[in-house]
Amino acid sequence: MARVIGVFSGKGGVGKTTAVVNIGATLAYDFDKSVTVVDTNTSSSCLSLHLGMHYSPLTINHLLKKEAKYEDVVETHGSGMNVIPASIRLNDSFVDMSNLPDVVKEASKTSEIVLLDTAPSIGSETLWSLKSCDEAVIITNPDLPSVVEALKMIKLADEYDVKVLGVVINKVKRKNSLTVEEIKRICNTEVISLIPLDFNVEDSIKQNIPIVHNRPFSRSSLALKELAAKIAGESYKPTPMERFRSVLGV
Ligand SMILES: Nc1ncnc2c1ncn2[C@@H]1O[C@H](COP(=O)(O)OP(=O)(O)OP(=O)(O)O)[C@@H](O)[C@H]1O
């Protein structure tokens, strides 16, 4: 039986898609896991853009409308992870999400881990994603508006009986408006990862390559790999050489 893990945030733009793409690519390529990443952000999707897979003629939007078969939609990325992309077309944006649990069940048949890249805010995409998963990772940035939205998501996950694995703080700078301790206290939840603000992330998206493979020794890549390992219960600690290269930025 696959583990189905939703990546949620409440607030938009905090780094859900970046996390899903890089956790998925790490688990598939570096840890040899069978992983499927599913874009459940059907109205403002961008998972396929991170991976250069936005030319797909068939998407989850077609699956949800029962206009395509699962095996005709799923694609394999170069990292080895399976991808169910969502449509980036305006005309496909309005779709009834109620068939999402069936799509996720289908993905579970061929995966050890299914990761859901969810939509911001608390609309039907988020609620059906919560109904489709057993576990959740909550992403926030170290600022009050993101953390307040993260707290709402933690409470909502609890209402839906979804186990929260922890909070990931993304885009961490040298000096942040909220400290890790303050975020822990507000969310009353374990913080499982700190991912630094890293301008290589944006560059990797532009190149359609997950940063863990485009810039494997960047500080954010090491943090994303450690997070992927933690989620999968694998052991990974950057070697002294990886740490050294990440400090040098090469
Ligand atoms: N660690 C990071 N350092 C710097 N920039 C980052 C980092 N993580 C994400 N970003 C940038 O933040 C932006 C939003 O990232 P992303 O699309 O992953 O967020 P999201 O939560 O999925 O957004 P949405 O809610 O719209 O789906 C992107 O431009 C990305 O380059």
Ligand SMILES: [Mg+2]
């Ligand atoms: Mg996103």
